[in-house]
Amino acid sequence: MTKNQKFPIPELLAPAGSLEKLKTAVLYGAGAVYLGGQKFGLRAAADNFNQEQLRKAVSFAHAHGSKVNVVLNAFLHDSDFVGLSDFASELKMIGVDAVIVSDLGVIKTVLEAGGPEIHLSTQASCLNASAAKLWKSMGVSRVVLGREASLADAAIIKNESGLEVEMFVHGSMCMAFSGHCVISNYTQGRDSNRGGCAHSCRHEYKIALNQSEQEKNAFFMSSKDLEGLRLLKEYVEAGVDCLKIEGRMKSVHYAGTVTKVYAEALAHYQVHGNFLSDRIEEWANELRKVHHRAYTQASLVEPAGQDSIHNGQDGEGVESAVAGPIVAVTNDAMVIEVRRKFHDGEELELVPFQGPVQVFKASKLRSLSDMPLTETKPGSLVKIALIPGASEHVLVRSTGL
Amino acid sequence: MKLTYFLRPKDNLKLLAKKGVSEVIIGTLDHSRLGEFNSQQAIEAAKLAKSLGLKTVLLCDALVGQREFDSFAKSLSEMTPFFDAARALDPGVMQFLFDHTDIALHFVADTGNHNLVGLKAWEDYFADRLERIVLSIELSKESLNHIIPKLKTPCELLVLGRILLFHSPRALLSPLSGEASDQSWIDAVGASEESPHKGFPLVENKQGSFMFLAKDFCLAEQLKDLRDMKLDFMRLDPTGCEPEVALKVVDDLLSDQPEKAKDSWPNLVIRGFYGVNKSDVLFKKLKNPSRDKTHAIAEVLDTRKGDPVTVRVLDGAKLHSGMKIEMVSPDGKKKQIELKWIRDLNGNNLEQANENMIVSLPPIGSATCKALIFDVNNL
Numbered sequence: 001m002t003k004n005q006k007f008p009i010p011e012l013l014a015p016a017g018s019l020e021k022l023k024t025a026v027l028y029g030a031g032a033v034y035l036g037g038q039k040f041g042l043r044a045a046a047d048n049f050n051q052e053q054l055r056k057a058v059s060f061a062h063a064h065g066s067k068v069n070v071v072l073n074a075f076l077h078d079s080d081f082v083g084l085s086d087f088a089s090e091l092k093m094i095g096v097d098a099v100i101v102s103d104l105g106v107i108k109t110v111l112e113a114g115g116p117e118i119h120l121s122t123q124a125s126c127l128n129a130s131a132a133k134l135w136k137s138m139g140v141s142r143v144v145l146g147r148e149a150s151l152a153d154a155a156i157i158k159n160e161s162g163l164e165v166e167m168f169v170h171g172s173m174c175m176a177f178s179g180h181c182v183i184s185n186y187t188q189g190r191d192s193n194r195g196g197c198a199h200s201c202r203h204e205y206k207i208a209l210n211q212s213e214q215e216k217n218a219f220f221m222s223s224k225d226l227e228g229l230r231l232l233k234e235y236v237e238a239g240v241d242c243l244k245i246e247g248r249m250k251s252v253h254y255a256g257t258v259t260k261v262y263a264e265a266l267a268h269y270q271v272h273g274n275f276l277s278d279r280i281e282e283w284a285n286e287l288r289k290v291h292h293r294a295y296t297q298a299s300l301v302e303p304a305g306q307d308s309i310h311n312g313q314d315g316e317g318v319e320s321a322v323a324g325p326i327v328a329v330t331n332d333a334m335v336i337e338v339r340r341k342f343h344d345g346e347e348l349e350l351v352p353f354q355g356p357v358q359v360f361k362a363s364k365l366r367s368l369s370d371m372p373l374t375e376t377k378p379g380s381l382v383k384i385a386l387i388p389g390a391s392e393h394v395l396v397r398s399t400g401l
Numbered sequence: 402m403k404l405t406y407f408l409r410p411k412d413n414l415k416l417l418a419k420k421g422v423s424e425v426i427i428g429t430l431d432h433s434r435l436g437e438f439n440s441q442q443a444i445e446a447a448k449l450a451k452s453l454g455l456k457t458v459l460l461c462d463a464l465v466g467q468r469e470f471d472s473f474a475k476s477l478s479e480m481t482p483f484f485d486a487a488r489a490l491d492p493g494v495m496q497f498l499f500d501h502t503d504i505a506l507h508f509v510a511d512t513g514n515h516n517l518v519g520l521k522a523w524e525d526y527f528a529d530r531l532e533r534i535v536l537s538i539e540l541s542k543e544s545l546n547h548i549i550p551k552l553k554t555p556c557e558l559l560v561l562g563r564i565l566l567f568h569s570p571r572a573l574l575s576p577l578s579g580e581a582s583d584q585s586w587i588d589a590v591g592a593s594e595e596s597p598h599k600g601f602p603l604v605e606n607k608q609g610s611f612m613f614l615a616k617d618f619c620l621a622e623q624l625k626d627l628r629d630m631k632l633d634f635m636r637l638d639p640t641g642c643e644p645e646v647a648l649k650v651v652d653d654l655l656s657d658q659p660e661k662a663k664d665s666w667p668n669l670v671i672r673g674f675y676g677v678n679k680s681d682v683l684f685k686k687l688k689n690p691s692r693d694k695t696h697a698i699a700e701v702l703d704t705r706k707g708d709p710v711t712v713r714v715l716d717g718a719k720l721h722s723g724m725k726i727e728m729v730s731p732d733g734k735k736k737q738i739e740l741k742w743i744r745d746l747n748g749n750n751l752e753q754a755n756e757n758m759i760v761s762l763p764p765i766g767s768a769t770c771k772a773l774i775f776d777v778n779n780l
Contacts, residue, residue, distance in 0.1 A: 129493070200593070209577060210588045210590070327702070
């Protein structure tokens with residue numbers, strides 16, 4: 001909780017799959033970011049941060065008043081411990097604020113190395129106060145609750161354990177108890193709990209129910225995505241200390257847009273003591289503009305039911321309409337890294353770090369060598385006429401979906 | 402090495418005792434993931450087992466949410482006096498048993514506990530109340546050899562039975578049957594439509610939904626290894642096996658030729674990761690080696706045929722006019738050039754470009770977006 005305010009708010013923790021995403025999340029209002037190093041995390045396919053990038057990340061985040069948490073949340077085998085102790089010490093030295101850990105062996109190693117404070121990962125499936133108290137005695141200062149926990153559970157766990165409590169507020173969800181799924185291990189030879197999850201739960205399956213002998217095709221293990229926007233009041237009332245946005249592998253557009261929505265909603269609460277903003281529909285609409293599956297409140301209020309199953313193709317949610325982030329601003333133009341084709345004269349939206357989206361028409365579209373263009377192609381850099389509010393890392397997108 | 406047996410309501414306890422089973426694990430619908438007894442049946446089974454000289458273990462390996470915790474704990478307290486030991490997976494349940502009962506404890510460390518440092522920490526925490534550690538079948542022979550002798554606590558390992566792949570608290574099968582979930586037991590079989598994998602046994606019960614591997618786990622041929630490691634308990638989970646077949650498997654496992662159990666078992670079996678666990682070696686293939694930025698100094702952002710190439714200077718790097726660079730495209734193609742000039746986005750010539758700057762470089766034939774730039778002198 002951010003203290004010394006009339007209406008204290010939880011910390012907003014955003015994913016940072018790369019330095020670019022980290023900067024975007026911080027600039028759009030993340031109070032903290034989480035990221036992975038080259039080892040010991042759960043996203044082996046991600047770019048992840050090397051030591052130099054970690055230093056840059058901490059320096060940038062701290063300069064903007066944000067914290068940095070590093071994930072060390074793989075379940076390690078004995079042979080995986082090589083370098084962990086030194087890495088934990090180095091993280092402390094760099095100024096990393098916390099590490100997110102699932103494995104008791106890792107907790108012990110980080111403590112012995114004098115590493116940063118320890119947050120228990122959601123992978124450890126901490127679902128009750130009894131478990132939270134045990135983990136507290138093991139040396140953790142915060143628990144990231146399992147996604148099966150409700151907001152009411154969170155309040156009890158926080159009060160009874162005396163630990164800080166972090167909960168997911170937005171993003172993709174494991175259908176299984178996190179840390180208790182090994183489908184990839186046995187079907188792909190990739191340890192899901194050491195970074196190799198193949199997302200087999202998103203596959204379509206043919207199910208033969210024994211008793212009826214009927215076969216049905218279904219994406220029966222695929223969960224809808226979590227959206228907690230309309231439950232922010234309940235998160236605050238439960239005393240949740242930190243709201244976590246899932247998605248280190250997701251786009252810059254996602255990192256910026258989702259962070260902005262929740263940061264602005266929390267900022268509104270900070271001033272007014274409620275979430276009764278005229279902008280609530282606008283914020284909800286913003287969350288529909290990023291790539292997602294259908295949304296659910298999962299188990300935040302009641303245990304997730306049948307309507308929390310996403311019975312469809314992975315990614316069939318609304319497509320992102322991002323034109324691209326601004327990567328530089330020159331004397332008279334903004335340079336956009338094009339993610340989606342747009343044409344000269346097209347109506348675009350500029351998404352400022354704070355405040356409402358600005359609609360404008362792209363004009364003076366040209367290449368970096370100032371050759372006039374009529375339209376862009378994804379993957380290229382182009383210049384368009386500078387408009388007020390443009391700066392590096394600001395997102396520009398199409399108005400239509 | 403003693404044999405512990407996961408008991409089902411249809412099993413004959415008297416015959417199991419006669420065959421030489423040392424201990425039975427009794428799971429209830431309310432407290433365990435896959436136990437099939439109701440509480441009263443479980444107590445009756447425990448009483449009978451004890452009268453037959455068998456040791457009894459109450460299985461309470463459910464993961465328990467806060468909202469159910471108090472009632473779960475209360476009913477557990479009512480059960481434990483009838484058993485010799487209780488085993489749990491949820492650290493909160495272990496803590497409850499530790500604080501509020503006197504029963505001997507078994508810690509189910511079969512998920513996410515794959516290293517000696519962590520296992521010893523659990524052992525230290527539960528101290529002399531901990532009677533056994535149930536090890537993970539993801540541990541290789543080498544790991545087991547390393548871990549078992551260094552733990553003070555007796556260890557147990559599954560030697561024959563189903564491999565649990567997935568456990569969700571949500572009811573995932575009842576929606577397909579067109580009926581509301583009434584927490585009854587539903588069995589099914591699944592086949593992936595997007596991979597060659599099929600024959601996954603599926604279960605929905607009061608604790609949620611489960612998926613198992615089509616092939617079962619079997620170390621019947623490795624029992625000598627396990628004895629040499631001084632493993633104390635081998636576990637048989639006869640799920641999917643008729644009672645009379647399970648008795649034959651018990652006979653085999655306790656005989657001089659335990660490998661026969663593999664032939665007696667009704668399903669196909671694998672050794673899983675016992676030989677070696679290389680489930681992390683494929684990770685490097687998840688990344689394109691041509692995209693390894695460790696030593697790169699810049700990344701190509703934009704290029705058009707014949708035009709200057711636009712790059713971003715990477716963290717901690719610099720470009721300077723006159724330096725010799727090598728460009729490596731995402732498909733691995735390489736090209737070296739000398740930087741005759743560097744320009745900023747306003748077209749001004751620069752002697753040097755610092756980290757994070759976006760600058761133009763002379764045209765490079767076959768340049769592609771995302772190509773990486775390296776300093777030839779540092780290759």
